[in-house]
Amino acid sequence: MTELLSVASLSVFYGANQQAVEGVSFAVPSGSVVALLGANGAGKSSIMKAVAGLVRGTGALTFDGERIDGLPARERVARGIVYVPEGREIVGDLTVRENLVLGGYNVPAATRRTRLEMVLELFPEIAGKANGGAWRLSGGEQQMLAIGRGLMAGPRLLLLDEPSLGLAPLLVRRVFDRLGTIRGESELAILLVEQNLRMTMRLADEIHFLRGGRLIGHKRAEDLKDETARQDAVDAYLGAAAAE
Numbered sequence: 001m002t003e004l005l006s007v008a009s010l011s012v013f014y015g016a017n018q019q020a021v022e023g024v025s026f027a028v029p030s031g032s033v034v035a036l037l038g039a040n041g042a043g044k045s046s047i048m049k050a051v052a053g054l055v056r057g058t059g060a061l062t063f064d065g066e067r068i069d070g071l072p073a074r075e076r077v078a079r080g081i082v083y084v085p086e087g088r089e090i091v092g093d094l095t096v097r098e099n100l101v102l103g104g105y106n107v108p109a110a111t112r113r114t115r116l117e118m119v120l121e122l123f124p125e126i127a128g129k130a131n132g133g134a135w136r137l138s139g140g141e142q143q144m145l146a147i148g149r150g151l152m153a154g155p156r157l158l159l160l161d162e163p164s165l166g167l168a169p170l171l172v173r174r175v176f177d178r179l180g181t182i183r184g185e186s187e188l189a190i191l192l193v194e195q196n197l198r199m200t201m202r203l204a205d206e207i208h209f210l211r212g213g214r215l216i217g218h219k220r221a222e223d224l225k226d227e228t229a230r231q232d233a234v235d236a237y238l239g240a241a242a243a244e
Contacts, residue, residue, distance in 0.1 A: 003062075004030040004189050005051065005081075005157055010059035012046045012213075020046040021057065021213045028157065028189050035192040035200045037238065038210035044193040045086055046213075048159045051191065052076060052083035063157070078106065080156030084146050086165055086193075092135030096126050099134050099145055103152030112152065119148035122178060140171030144178065151182070161193045176202055197234065201225075209237035 005028040012021035021043040028034045036044045050057035053073035061069040068076055090099050100119055104112040120127035123144040126137065137145060143163055150158055163179070164172040176199050182188060183203065194200045200207060201221050209217040217237045224230045 002030050003027045004064060005191070006060070006062040007047070007051065008060040008062070010047065010050060010057050010061070012043070012050050012055055012057040014046075014055075019213060021050070023059075024210075024213075024215050025059075026208050026215065026218075028191050029205075031187045031189055032206070033183060033190040033192060033204045035194055035204040035207045036210055037194055037197060037200060037207055039195065039238065041212075042210040043213035044210055045161055047210075048083060048161050048191065048193055052081060052159055054083070077153060080154070081159065082150045082153045082155035082157070083159040084150040084161060084163070086161040090134045090137075090142055090145055090149070092133065094134055095131055096134050096137065096145055097130040099149055100130075100152050103149030104154075107152075107154060111154070115152050115154065119151055122151075122181065123148055125174075138171075140167050140174060143167060143171075143175050147175070147179070155188060157189045157191065159191050159193075162195070163192070164194060164196050164199060172196065172199055179203055197224075197230065197238065201230075209233070211237070 008025050010021055010024045011019065013019050024047060026034065036047060038044055046055060049055040051061060053071060053076045060067065063079060063081060091102065100116055101112065104115055120130060126141050126145050129137065134145060147163065163175055167175065180203055183190065192200065192204060201224055204221050207219050207221060208215050219233055224233055
């Protein structure tokens with residue numbers, strides 16, 4: 001499987017002295033789902049923002065065989081890298097439909113209409129509210145809208161930052177089920193940031209564990225199907241971090 005995204009020795013600093021990510025390297029193969037797991041403050045979101053071009057980092061970022069670390073965020077979007085941020089950040093003053101159209105602002109009108117129909121079919125919970133204000137949606141519906149807005153841009157790599165954040169377990173399962181549908185019906189690659197190991201395993205092919213801005217472990221999802229193996233991973237990679 002060819003690499004769509006390669007991250008090599010990525011470090012991210014905020015200000016002169018605050019280092020959020022230190023020397024992180026990993027790859028996202030075409031059509032795969034790769035997850036970054038860790039507690040709050042582990043550096044997960046900083047990695048996503050560096051890949052999206054929203055923060056500057058050192059190291060090498062290669063997308064589809066070409067270096068992108070010097071490109072602005074808008075050029076990365078044009079190449080197919082789309083970021084769905086933590087907290088969703090929908091525009092509450094716009095309707096659901098207008099939020100989706102906003103996500104596809106840079107594509108031809110005919111393509112935008114086709115994608116809009118696809119998104120509303122994928123997320124029927126928001127289809128019936130398409131002409132209503134986005135602020136009226138529940139947390140789960142807002143997450144579906146945020147993902148749908150990202151899909152409107154026609155991504156080749158979708159950067160999903162904490163899609164389960166603040167959602168009830170039933171809604172988390174529903175969101176992840178839809179992500180599984182997206183994955184099964186397209187060649188879309190996903191880089192997923194999460195804290196929920198069990199839900200991540202339902203979607204991801206590979207899982208990288210972070211602590212203190214560093215990668216401390218790597219597992220294939222198939223290696224964690226056994227309950228004992230999952231608990232060992234939690235104890236080794238997540239338990240200590242959660243206790244900090």
